[in-house]
Amino acid sequence: MRYVRFFIFSFYKELLNKIRYPINTVFGIIGWWVIFLLLFLGINIFGPSLFEGDGQVNLIKGYILWFMVMANLQEISDFISEETKIGTISFLFVQPIGFSWIVFAKVINKFIIISLELVIILFAIMLSIDKYVVFNKLYVVVVLVSMLSIWGWALILGGISLLIQKIDSIVSIISITFSLIAVIPKEKFYLKIIFPFSYGMDLIYSIDANMYSIMQLIRTREFIMGTISSLAILLFGLFVFSLCKKTAIRKGIIGYY
Amino acid sequence: MDVLNRAEDIGEEIVLSIDGLSKRYYKTKKMTFALKDISFRVRQGEIVGLLGANGAGKTTIIKCLTGLVKYDSGEITLNSFKIPEQQKHALNDVAIVLEGNRNLYWRLTVMENIRYFLSLRKMGKPDEKSIDEMLKRVSLHNDKHTLVEKLSRGMQQKLNIAIALLCKAKLIILDEPTLGLNIIANHEIVKLLQEIKLQENSILVASHDMSLIESIVDRVVLIKNGGMLVDTDVKSLRQLFTSTAYRMCVENKHNTTLQRIIDDITSKYGSIVIDGTNENMWQFIINIYDKSSRENAIELMSYFLANDIDIEKFERETPDFQHIVSRLLSRELES
Numbered sequence: 001m002r003y004v005r006f007f008i009f010s011f012y013k014e015l016l017n018k019i020r021y022p023i024n025t026v027f028g029i030i031g032w033w034v035i036f037l038l039l040f041l042g043i044n045i046f047g048p049s050l051f052e053g054d055g056q057v058n059l060i061k062g063y064i065l066w067f068m069v070m071a072n073l074q075e076i077s078d079f080i081s082e083e084t085k086i087g088t089i090s091f092l093f094v095q096p097i098g099f100s101w102i103v104f105a106k107v108i109n110k111f112i113i114i115s116l117e118l119v120i121i122l123f124a125i126m127l128s129i130d131k132y133v134v135f136n137k138l139y140v141v142v143v144l145v146s147m148l149s150i151w152g153w154a155l156i157l158g159g160i161s162l163l164i165q166k167i168d169s170i171v172s173i174i175s176i177t178f179s180l181i182a183v184i185p186k187e188k189f190y191l192k193i194i195f196p197f198s199y200g201m202d203l204i205y206s207i208d209a210n211m212y213s214i215m216q217l218i219r220t221r222e223f224i225m226g227t228i229s230s231l232a233i234l235l236f237g238l239f240v241f242s243l244c245k246k247t248a249i250r251k252g253i254i255g256y257y
Numbered sequence: 258m259d260v261l262n263r264a265e266d267i268g269e270e271i272v273l274s275i276d277g278l279s280k281r282y283y284k285t286k287k288m289t290f291a292l293k294d295i296s297f298r299v300r301q302g303e304i305v306g307l308l309g310a311n312g313a314g315k316t317t318i319i320k321c322l323t324g325l326v327k328y329d330s331g332e333i334t335l336n337s338f339k340i341p342e343q344q345k346h347a348l349n350d351v352a353i354v355l356e357g358n359r360n361l362y363w364r365l366t367v368m369e370n371i372r373y374f375l376s377l378r379k380m381g382k383p384d385e386k387s388i389d390e391m392l393k394r395v396s397l398h399n400d401k402h403t404l405v406e407k408l409s410r411g412m413q414q415k416l417n418i419a420i421a422l423l424c425k426a427k428l429i430i431l432d433e434p435t436l437g438l439n440i441i442a443n444h445e446i447v448k449l450l451q452e453i454k455l456q457e458n459s460i461l462v463a464s465h466d467m468s469l470i471e472s473i474v475d476r477v478v479l480i481k482n483g484g485m486l487v488d489t490d491v492k493s494l495r496q497l498f499t500s501t502a503y504r505m506c507v508e509n510k511h512n513t514t515l516q517r518i519i520d521d522i523t524s525k526y527g528s529i530v531i532d533g534t535n536e537n538m539w540q541f542i543i544n545i546y547d548k549s550s551r552e553n554a555i556e557l558m559s560y561f562l563a564n565d566i567d568i569e570k571f572e573r574e575t576p577d578f579q580h581i582v583s584r585l586l587s588r589e590l591e592s
Contacts, residue, residue, distance in 0.1 A: 002379055009376040013365070020364040020404075087359035094323040094355075095377040096348040102377070249341075252282070252317075252326040255359070 006097055010105040014113055029121065036125050039063060040133075057133050061204055064118060068143060069178065069197040071114050072107070072150045074171045076158030076241075079106050084165055090255035099245070103158065107151060138207050138217055145223075146200035149230035153196065155237030159244030165256065194233060199226045271334075272428045272459045273299040273322065278331035280317055280483075291317045292328070293484045299428065299459050306474035307463035308582060314483040315463035316356060319432050323353055336427060349379045352421035356432040360417045363406035367397055367416055370405055374420050388423065395419045395449060411442025418449060422458075429453070431462040435469050447472055471578035481586055494581055505554075506570040507561050518566075522557065 018025045039060050083089040093099050126132050153174070161167045181189070182198045192198040206212070206222060217223055248254050278295040281288050292314050299305045307315045320326035322333050324344040333340040338347035354360055361370050368388070375383045392398040395415040397408075405413060414434060421429050434450070435443045443466070450473045453460065464470055470477065477494060479487035487494070561568055 002376070005382065006376040009373055013362075013369070013373055016365060016369065086363070087357060088362065090320075090325055091353070091355055091360045092377075093325055094348060094353050095374075096345055096351075096379055097377045098345055246327075249325065250327045252280075252320065254325050 002097070003101065006101070007105050007109070010102075011109040011112070014106075014109045018113070029117070032117070032121050033125065035063070036060070036121060037129070040125055040129055040131055058205070060133055061135075061139070062201055064122075065143070065146070065200050065204070066179065066182075066197055067118070068114065069146070069150055069200070070175055072111055072147065073154050073175065073178075074157065075107055075110050076103055076151075076154045077161040077167050077171060079103065080158050080161045081166060084161075084255060087255065093254055100241075107154070111147065136207055138212065138214060139204060141214065141217065142200050142203045142207070145203075145227050145230050146196045148227075149194065149196040149199070149233040152230070152233030152235070152237030155234075155241040159237075159241040162241075162244045162248045163251075163253070193226055193229045196230070196233075199229070270301040271298050272301055272303075272336060273461065274332075274334040275318070275322065276332045278318065278321060278328055278333065280321060280326065280328045290483050292321070295331070295480070295483075295485050297478045297485070297488050299461050301427070301459055302457050303476060304454055304460040304462065304474045306470040306477045307461060307480065308465065308467075308470055308477055309480035310465060310586060313480040315465075315480055316432055317483075318480070319353075319355075319430055319461075319463055323348070323351070323430070350427040351430060352424035352426035352428075353430045354414075354417045354421050354432065354434060356436060360420070361405045361413060364404060366404055367392070367401045367408070370416065371420055371423065375423060378424055380425065383423065391419045391423055394452075396445075409442065411438050411445055414438065414442070414446055415449060418446070418453070422453065426458065428459045428461065431460065431464075433464050433466075434462065435464065435466045443469075467579040467582055479582065479585055486585060491578075495578070504570070504572055505557070505568060508567045508569050518564075522560065525556070525560075 039056070080089065083092060092102050095102070122133075157167060157171060157174070160170065178195050178197045181192055181195045182201055184192060184198075186192050186198075186202055192202070203222060203226060206220070207217065210216070212220070275298070276296045278292055279290065280292040282291050283289075295314075295318060297305070307318060309315050317326060321328045322335060322340055324341045327341065335347040336350045338344075340347055360374075362373070365373065371388055372383065389398065392401055395418065397412060397416060397419065400408060400412065405416065408416065418431075418434070421431075431450075435446050438446060447469050450460075450462070450469070454473055460473075462470070462474065471491065474491060476490045477487060478485065558568060558571070
């Protein structure tokens with residue numbers, strides 16, 4: 001019961017943060033609004049070459065997925081850096097609920113909030129310009145499976161940030177790498193499957209091209225391999241995070257900034 | 258270690274037990290001991306002060322016992338659970354206030370902070386009535402919807418302690434609770450901790466604030482350079498010095514040059530400490546460790562009388578706690 005209570009209050013705290021930093025929140029929403037508006041109006045200035053397919057709809061889907069990947073990829077490392085900066089990280093480490101659970105609640109809650117924001121902004125734009133994009137319900141499955149590997153990568157970055165505190169440059173390099181790998185055809189680089197954005201986009205194109213049902217989708221080799229690799233990356237991320245946590249405790253550097 | 262006799266275990270429930278705790282750090286392949294063979298216990302209802310200069314190892318002990326730092330050897334048992342193996346279980350009954358402003362979210366209100374940090378604990382839904390009562394007790398009731406960033410440092414520290422108390426933990430650990438506070442806030446925190454003393458919680462307080470330690474603790478564990486110097490109760494510590502120190506004040510009515518007197522008496526009575534002087538009045542502390550020093554004191558009185566210097570005061574010194582600790586840390590006692 002206490003885990004549920006903590007989870008709910010953690011969600012509430014995330015919302016409070018949105019309210020307590022109003023300028024940042026408003027400008028964040030305006031930024032998304034402008035980008036999506038431009039995408040919906042067909043102005044392809046956001047690097048369509050990065051996304052497979054040349055349609056405006058694909059571009060919008062690609063951007064949404066890319067945004068989800070980037071926002072969640074640095075969530076844990078940002079959280080650790082922020083808590084280290086304000087000085088509360090040591091205090092979170094000594095709470096009986098456990099630091100890992102605090103990180104878990106933070107990641108899930110942030111994912112829910114980002115998803116809600118995206119959905120609301122997208123629908124608001126579609127309504128305001130009377131132009132609609134049809135999203136297949138199976139995209140939700142793709143996003144969730146992609147998230148597993150994103151969280152795996154995020155745990156790796158979070159673990160590193162426990163050791164070296166500031167990892168902005170590493171995150172930037174990984175973000176660029178993810179984006180660049182997306183344009184390589186999967187036939188030429190099969191390891192693409194371990195990069196969440198590339199995998200997700202490929203799967204979305206497959207769903208669109210083949211009009212899969214859920215049962216057909218989960219039987220595809222692409223989906224099975226992608227899910228297995230996502231789970232493997234998540235497990236590897238958990239392992240790396242735990243290792244980095246132990247190293248930081250051994251070295252006594254938790255909370256150093 | 259153990260310069261003074263250690264307090265005997267008296268069979269009460271032991272909340273915290275530290276045995277032979279050691280921690281080493283390596284800096285460019287050079288090994289440094291952060292902690293060396295530290296052992297002490299905290300019993301149910303007892304308030305133990307962890308005292309030492311900056312960098313002595315107080316915070317490292319707290320970090321080791323809360324699992325923030327892995328120690329190299331020794332054993333820590335907290336609420337009957339081993340640290341770090343059973344850390345989560347052990348911390349259920351421990352409330353911690355870490356040093357500095359590290360325990361609160363400044364962009365949340367007082368109530369939001371309380372609710373958030375209580376939600377991290379294994380306890381039922383916090384009862385609004387007891388939260389209100391606690392806020393009244395720490396004089397934060399009118400600020401419960403105020404953002405923490407708008408509170409003074411003293412009020413923030415009171416909130417930290419209020420949260421710790423609301424956890425209803427067996428052991429409260431306070432690391433430098435008065436650090437960075439002004440005199441008024443310091444006084445308020447000391448007063449609050451004195452009130453807590455009347456409850457059943459055990460408290461381990463690490464500080465180099467002597468007045469805080471003196472006013473609230475039952476027992477002192479003195480740390481120096483990572484090693485343990487003393488583990489004893491405050492009364493014994495004070496008694497040890499009460500019986501050996503005398504203070505003498507003399508009036509310099511003939512304007513005798515200070516330097517001549519100092520030279521004269523220090524050449525004859527080496528154990529005398531000249532504690533303070535002003536234009537007309539000199540104060541001497543005479544530490545009497547043995548018979549010869551006592552004779553020195555009598556001789557010194559004779560010296561002043563012979564030089565027509567009036568003795569204004571000759572009294573047993575009530576030792577200042579800070580003085581006691583300073584002397585212990587400067588290894589005066591060991592010599």
